Amino acid sequence: MTLHDVVLQQIINGLSLGAMYSLLALGFTMVYGIIELINFAHFNIFMVGSFIAMFALQVLGLHGQSRLLTGWPLVGALSLGFASTMLASGFLGVAIERIALRPMRNVRGTAAMITTIGVSYILFNIILLTMGAGAQNYPNPMPQVSWHLGGAVLRLREVLLWSVSLVLMGVLHTFVQRTKMGKAMRATAQDQEAARMMGIEVDQIVMLTFFIGSALAGAAGLIFGLYYNNTSFLIGYTAGLRAFTAAVLGGIGNIVGAMMGGLIIGLIEALGGQFLQVRWTDVIIFSILIGVLALRPTGLLGLSTPKKS
């Protein structure tokens, strides 16, 4: 492998990481956009999502590396996996909002944020205590198909990861920009009171936001499992923190910003690891974050969202 090939490979790695961070960052940014809450439970909704997806695939008869599928059975199994995981994670998010967060909606200060940290720890410990601490061998029904670009390798699962992320983000963007519900969401984000006066059911919009954000986190969880072939109760922490950073980098509350932020963080991680050392990854990422915020306190695209009073 020449340096050229290695860099190309790192870009492929970085885009894959970035796509995952983007999906996760969307959940942070959407919830923040609507109710100005940083939802730390999101870290572990992602983690729980990867477990839900594992059960879903196991119900379909896929355990470990036991069986490879191709063609329609593969598409069918994965679609079923994504559908059930996104539904279940979405409802988990809605339940958290309804039970733990709605009573605090109008409480000033950090109570709601602390509550999300608490919920995050509850999810974390439930999985730790029921599933054990060891890493789980993840079902992987995808055949080992790959393409060679010079010395770099592009695998089927990377293509799958990118395309699923792109499709989901495209659907979300269209939904928010083009549909009536999306318009209601944007209105709620701009001014809750005014939106309520215009006849928008704010409670339902908040629930919808949690549903979509959590469903995307669930999808990211399934992608994570398929990509690394592995999951454990710990995966939420690092990925969640990076995704949160991505959301802030892109401008928290801004959907396009979150997607961009995720990709940038993924690329920094991969190329930083290549040219410096992986032990410096966090130092590099957070230095860049602080640098960007010092110059543009609202994040890269933050200014395009209207400022709330």
Add this chain to the structure above:
Amino acid sequence: MRLGKTLIPRKARWVALSMSLILTVVGLTAVPGTRAAQKVIAIGITLPLTGADAEDAELIKDGAVLAIEEANAKGGVAGYKIDTIILDSGTATAGQYDPAQAATNTKKLVANIGVVANIGPQMSGEGKAMSAILSEADMATITPSSTNPDITNPEFKDKYRPNGKPVYFRTVTTDAFQGPNMANYYAETLKVHSVYVLDDSGAYGVGIANSFQKRAEEKGVKVLGRDQLNPKEADYTTILTKIKGLNPDALYYGGVEQAGTKLAKQAYDVIPKMIKGGGDGVYSSSLLKGAGFPAVEGWYSTIASPHLNESAELQGWVNRFAKRFGKQPGDYSITAYDAALVVLDAIKRAAAAGKVDRHTVRNAIQNSRLKTLQGTVSFDENGDIKDRTVSVFQILHNPKFPDDDIIHQYKYIGVAPQN
């Protein structure tokens, strides 16, 4: 005016006095070993029984428990019934062993006057947190698996045994041999000319990787790079891609299973053909389970003790272990059993000399010369075992046995070259 008179009425003082008397009596009887008729003493067992290390820690605990149960079944040791106090040093926040918890557990054991010695820890990171506390109390621990040499190295005496006398004994050898001997094996047997070295940022991982790297360089193996993995990180494809670009003959990983599992899994995708190996941190059933076949196939590992559990004279013991716990022992179950035998023997000799407490037991352990499962155990002036055998294994799939069966999926290759 005296404060006592105004603040505490006379009646209340009597109540308080009698309550404290009752409490003292209750407290005294609760401490094992103080009532002459009962003659109970306790051995602590401190291991990370929850978290990523749990399965291997269980195997170690079972080895020690078996020895103590067998001794009690024969009527105890020198008239004493031996109690075990088992403490967990794994925490949810660490997800694996937690040095802070290990220190807390040690303080708890030291505070209990009935405890005469400890068995554990599993990990060197725990050992570093425990050793000074044990030294203050002059209480010995015998570790059946922690191999970082610093803890017993006289150079770091002030840090790990401020009271001077060794308190940290081992029934395994240290990474001062485990890392270098594996480097010898890489250079001489596997004919490796270039290597990339990784560690998992833990005390054990950094230490064994350093000692491997040093010997590898001395042997003329080119070290193409050295980096550190964050065990909580999910993605190692970046570093693996970098390694692939450098194209060394082999990879050496110093660390335990939390990062090891993910490394093995992802290395199978990125560098499937490269020689890969590590220390006793990758000799683990949770590695087999979490990374699974075919990803783990071909990985080399070492352990810091002779490999015995398939040998004929040990079959009787293996059967007893399997019958008692319903599973196969690992090699560190044997070193744990041996550690318990050494402690029990020390209690016996201390009793024969007239007094059993943690000080006499520590002195007796220092002078041990005991025939155990792994051969004769004796310690040097720092607490390290005199036998310095390092055994090499390779993971080779044996479909006749469960995929996470540590005994049958690791194939014994031989003893690593010592020079």
